[in-house]
Amino acid sequence: MSRRPEPGLLLLRDLRYLHLAATENSPDREMLDQAAQAAQAVPAGRDDGLRALASSRHPQTLRQPRWSNTMIKNLSPQILTAL
Numbered sequence: 001m002s003r004r005p006e007p008g009l010l011l012l013r014d015l016r017y018l019h020l021a022a023t024e025n026s027p028d029r030e031m032l033d034q035a036a037q038a039a040q041a042v043p044a045g046r047d048d049g050l051r052a053l054a055s056s057r058h059p060q061t062l063r064q065p066r067w068s069n070t071m072i073k074n075l076s077p078q079i080l081t082a083l
Contacts (some may be wrong), residue, residue: 008079022064
């Protein structure tokens with residue numbers, strides 16, 4: 001019978017996946033922001049809503065990877081040394 005991984009290791013795995021997913025959002029938001037800026041440069045293509053959406057998401061796209069990285073830094077020593 002195989003042994004299930006420790007719950008702490010599962011938590012670290014989930015935090016790692018969360019961190020990678022959150023980090024992937026940053027370039028996507030940047031591309032959206034660049035597209036919004038380009039649309040504003042074209043007189044007929046002005047779209048303030050797109051620019052506002054991209055700008056409003058910026059703090060969150062920075063906060064999520066910082067939070068997940070902090071959780072990994074705080075929890076991994078405790079979990080990995082307890083094995």
